[in-house]
Amino acid sequence: MFDPHSPVDRSPGRRDLIVSVLEDAFADLMAGAPAAFRIKFRKMAADPFAFYRGSAALFYADVGDAEDPWADERTSRVWIQGDLHSENFGTYMDATGRFVFDVNDFDEAYLGRFTWDVLRLSASIALSSWRKALSDEDIDGLVRRCVDSYVAQVAAFAENGGDRDFSLKLDTTDGTVHDVLQRARLNSRSDMLLSMTRRQGYSRLFRDGPNVRRLDDGERERAMAAYRSYLDTIPSDHRNGSLSYEVKDVVGSGGFGIGSAGLPAYTFLVEGPSEAWENDLVLSMKQGNVAAPSRVVRDPEIMDAFEHHGHRTAVSQRALQAHTDPLLGHTVMDGRGFVVSEVSPYTTDLDWDGLTEPADIAPVLDYLGRATAKAHCVSDSHADDSLVGWQVEEAVTNVLAGREKEFADWCSAFAHSYAAQVRADHALFVDAFRNNAISGVRSSHG
Numbered sequence: 001m002f003d004p005h006s007p008v009d010r011s012p013g014r015r016d017l018i019v020s021v022l023e024d025a026f027a028d029l030m031a032g033a034p035a036a037f038r039i040k041f042r043k044m045a046a047d048p049f050a051f052y053r054g055s056a057a058l059f060y061a062d063v064g065d066a067e068d069p070w071a072d073e074r075t076s077r078v079w080i081q082g083d084l085h086s087e088n089f090g091t092y093m094d095a096t097g098r099f100v101f102d103v104n105d106f107d108e109a110y111l112g113r114f115t116w117d118v119l120r121l122s123a124s125i126a127l128s129s130w131r132k133a134l135s136d137e138d139i140d141g142l143v144r145r146c147v148d149s150y151v152a153q154v155a156a157f158a159e160n161g162g163d164r165d166f167s168l169k170l171d172t173t174d175g176t177v178h179d180v181l182q183r184a185r186l187n188s189r190s191d192m193l194l195s196m197t198r199r200q201g202y203s204r205l206f207r208d209g210p211n212v213r214r215l216d217d218g219e220r221e222r223a224m225a226a227y228r229s230y231l232d233t234i235p236s237d238h239r240n241g242s243l244s245y246e247v248k249d250v251v252g253s254g255g256f257g258i259g260s261a262g263l264p265a266y267t268f269l270v271e272g273p274s275e276a277w278e279n280d281l282v283l284s285m286k287q288g289n290v291a292a293p294s295r296v297v298r299d300p301e302i303m304d305a306f307e308h309h310g311h312r313t314a315v316s317q318r319a320l321q322a323h324t325d326p327l328l329g330h331t332v333m334d335g336r337g338f339v340v341s342e343v344s345p346y347t348t349d350l351d352w353d354g355l356t357e358p359a360d361i362a363p364v365l366d367y368l369g370r371a372t373a374k375a376h377c378v379s380d381s382h383a384d385d386s387l388v389g390w391q392v393e394e395a396v397t398n399v400l401a402g403r404e405k406e407f408a409d410w411c412s413a414f415a416h417s418y419a420a421q422v423r424a425d426h427a428l429f430v431d432a433f434r435n436n437a438i439s440g441v442r443s444s445h446g
Contacts, residue, residue, distance in 0.1 A: 002062035004417040025057035030440030048426040056292035064296025074395035079319040082108030085124035091184040094323035101168040109316030110293040126419035149369025157393035192345035213252035226333035233329035282343040308337025
């Protein structure tokens, strides 16, 4: 259990804990794809922030049983993103056709303490700011800026109601976040399809490439059976009558991002709203992973609520996004749960490299705080509300009432101390990995 008031732990015991947590979290996946995990771990070795992004399980091992003055029966059972850090925000086009800036990754989403998201985001701000050589005073100000924005937005929801139409859009943003939304508008489905597909006669097929794997007849039929089953999980009012949902091509594909190493995935090319080539759809079918917070949340009602990890990912995304992807669904293939969603051309990430000074970063953190509050308080109309039978904004505002500054102090203290621990953990991890101490990913010479 992590104690923010204790010195940074650089001991062999801490190194052993890191190894143990990573082995426990990824044992099955490492056994199935050791080479993919060696790549994942080499990416994590790049710097402390990359390590932080790939080690959510360690974060929960540290905070799962930690004392939390803001946790009560209601605030400990909130839909959370689960791996919230400053690089898990970006743009998407929602079901109404609007460009939105929001949380954009749901692989680790689950139910837990609302503070876990806020603390993980706060520590990521401290880590990325340290990487930019900002002072502790500046880091403190930036973390507080984000936390205060979160608290203010939750209070606004509590006062005015959880408006399902609230979102950070072109007409409600400015500065860097507005620019990233404008850049998303420049993307096109046609350009994306040209980059991913090729013409064969009058047909369109996926291009061959290093992350594209052609399927044999047996695997293709199993993937198609899973796809047909997935169609039944699309909410009826999201089913588009103009879509045939006919599959033109399907290929195997690698996992996406640092967190998805070893997870089987498939990509489908689907007929769009018309027979014109330029509006074909691309869908991702990715095996769901064990959500990091689920390793420390022991509520049997939550554990029993999900059919499989793909189902949990889809349900969680609907709980954390308003007007979510109308093609979002889930399925099962070879006994494993998969989440299905559209590969959208309209996703654009923030360029953090271009943000170097506190004055440039602070306004962006306002939006990150507001987006986090929205994720906790405003859900899609198809979200399952059986697990959270109360207004989150009221529950959170209740525990923070009159203690908002104390909450910001608490988050800031954690951010500084945990970021320092992550920097030490990164060095311990690199030492363990390069010396073949992590079983399952040992090199051929180990």
